[in-house]
Amino acid sequence: MDLRTILDILMFATVCVVLMAGFPVAFSLAGVSLAFALIGWAAGVFDISFVNFLPNRIFGTMTNEVLIAVPLFVFMGVMLERSRVAEDLLANMGRLFGTLRGGLGISVSIVGALLAASTGIVGATVVTMGLLSLPTMMRNNYDPKLACGSICAAGTLGQIIPPSIVLVLLGDQISNAYQEVQLTLQQEAWAAGDFSFVPQTVSVGDLFAGALIPGLILVGMYILYQVFIAVIRPDASPAMAASEAHAGMSDQEIVLRAVSSLAPPIILIIAVLGSILAGIATPTEAAAVGAIGALLLAGHRLDRDKAMPIYIAGLSLVGLLVLTAMVDLRVTRRVIPTGDMIGIGAAVLLTAGLIYGMAVSLVRVFREQILQAVMKSTAQISAMVFTILIGAALFSLVFRGLGGDETVHRLLEDIPGGVFGAMLAVMIVMFIMGFFLDFIEITFVVVPIVAPILLLMGLNPIWLGVMMAMNLQTSFLTPPFGFALFYLRGVAPPQITTMDIYRGAIPFVAIQLVGLAIIAMFPALATWFPGVVFG
Numbered sequence: 001m002d003l004r005t006i007l008d009i010l011m012f013a014t015v016c017v018v019l020m021a022g023f024p025v026a027f028s029l030a031g032v033s034l035a036f037a038l039i040g041w042a043a044g045v046f047d048i049s050f051v052n053f054l055p056n057r058i059f060g061t062m063t064n065e066v067l068i069a070v071p072l073f074v075f076m077g078v079m080l081e082r083s084r085v086a087e088d089l090l091a092n093m094g095r096l097f098g099t100l101r102g103g104l105g106i107s108v109s110i111v112g113a114l115l116a117a118s119t120g121i122v123g124a125t126v127v128t129m130g131l132l133s134l135p136t137m138m139r140n141n142y143d144p145k146l147a148c149g150s151i152c153a154a155g156t157l158g159q160i161i162p163p164s165i166v167l168v169l170l171g172d173q174i175s176n177a178y179q180e181v182q183l184t185l186q187q188e189a190w191a192a193g194d195f196s197f198v199p200q201t202v203s204v205g206d207l208f209a210g211a212l213i214p215g216l217i218l219v220g221m222y223i224l225y226q227v228f229i230a231v232i233r234p235d236a237s238p239a240m241a242a243s244e245a246h247a248g249m250s251d252q253e254i255v256l257r258a259v260s261s262l263a264p265p266i267i268l269i270i271a272v273l274g275s276i277l278a279g280i281a282t283p284t285e286a287a288a289v290g291a292i293g294a295l296l297l298a299g300h301r302l303d304r305d306k307a308m309p310i311y312i313a314g315l316s317l318v319g320l321l322v323l324t325a326m327v328d329l330r331v332t333r334r335v336i337p338t339g340d341m342i343g344i345g346a347a348v349l350l351t352a353g354l355i356y357g358m359a360v361s362l363v364r365v366f367r368e369q370i371l372q373a374v375m376k377s378t379a380q381i382s383a384m385v386f387t388i389l390i391g392a393a394l395f396s397l398v399f400r401g402l403g404g405d406e407t408v409h410r411l412l413e414d415i416p417g418g419v420f421g422a423m424l425a426v427m428i429v430m431f432i433m434g435f436f437l438d439f440i441e442i443t444f445v446v447v448p449i450v451a452p453i454l455l456l457m458g459l460n461p462i463w464l465g466v467m468m469a470m471n472l473q474t475s476f477l478t479p480p481f482g483f484a485l486f487y488l489r490g491v492a493p494p495q496i497t498t499m500d501i502y503r504g505a506i507p508f509v510a511i512q513l514v515g516l517a518i519i520a521m522f523p524a525l526a527t528w529f530p531g532v533v534f535g
Helices: 003-020 025-042 048-058 069-082 085-097 103-118 122-139 144-159 165-191 204-232 242-246 251-277 283-302 308-326 341-367 370-401 404-414 418-433 439-445 447-456 461-474 483-491 498-521 524-534
Strands: none
Touching: 003 025, 003 370, 003 404, 025 048, 025 370, 025 439, 048 370, 069 085, 069 165, 069 251, 069 283, 069 370, 085 103, 085 122, 085 251, 085 283, 103 122, 103 144, 103 204, 103 251, 122 144, 122 483, 144 204, 144 461, 144 483, 144 498, 165 204, 165 439, 165 447, 165 461, 204 251, 204 283, 204 461, 204 498, 204 524, 251 283, 251 308, 283 308, 283 341, 308 341, 341 370, 370 404, 370 439, 370 447, 404 418, 404 447, 418 447, 418 461, 439 447, 439 461, 447 461, 461 498, 461 524, 483 498, 498 524
């Protein structure tokens, strides 16, 4: 083993140790990278000019069309959480299913899926459900372990069900790796005299479509587990008392309230995901639609008696989406012909209606001090993501300058079992790292290293991305450092112990691993729908 290989391994191990020690992620990545760059340069095995490429790597990061979706999706999720749309949904779904054995657990899983598809922020979902659902479940004698596990697992669905921040970040990394691989294959084909090779691309939209069915399968498995527990251990998940479930309302009123609380997130999901899958908008453009929709929903909830401006804006937004589907209005593409005065008039009128409703909503959320808090949280989370991205770019440069990609390539090729063995090894490493590291760290550090190698081995990029996303999802649940567990611990009542939370999460980790195995055995579950939607 030569000195470069030793430095590669030590560099990766040092980063993991420093991150587990609790140092800031971005500065840990950058600091360790610079330290090993100097060590390698002093030892004569590293060309220090590699560091000069860092400005080229990070230039344009803030204008990356894919990564711009991150602050927009964060804004959408935080706005929905602060405007308490989730509270109405949880309360009414609890009443709807509460009189069934296991009904509260089922309602938590369903609400978790809906919030995942409309917010995509694990922390907000877990904290909200922990504050609202956990006391109700405890009051109705639910097993504390089952209650905690159900809430944490439902909260992590935001990582696999699109739109999801992890899918945006992972999609960007997979897209870059696939582009690199396709250029390599093109050069090899041209060198062999084959000029018919056409490089392929993969987008975040492909990954969104690929993750949809696996995400729904996971929700179904959670619900089946709740039903299974209700059958074999009825004392662990009893039904709510009828008096508490109904709260003086008739069955018809409960259903109507459930439908009215379901409508806002479902409309938002259709607007965001529907615009992507229908080809009307890119994921970044759909993120803007989601941010506007979340703002309108917040404005509606704050003053339901004066909802006409919101309805006008909502209809205008839908009208603009329909008009976009009929005539491509996006700036970089075709525009309405100047002679089409009806189309131009409709676009102007709809835009005016949308601006009117947005202005009313902005005034309302500003007056209630919601807008300020949302903007602050959005800025903090977005700055964290992009700062980590810069540190990860430096880490990747130094790691490759030390020959790390060649080391990993040889390692994966030498693993018994060929492509299957290499993929299994990567999944195991990512799963173990998820015990200690956040998904952002794994996405920016591990994926750029292993993805090009796995894709060169012939793996489908969409399937690979979905597998990695589902694996990363477990990092939020795995003790001892799963972030969802910490979020719930922060809002759980004193009688809930940390071990209750840990033990409750383990069955759901097992369910996620079973789901991962199902997607591994049947790749079409991840690749069929993108093929149908995008061809």
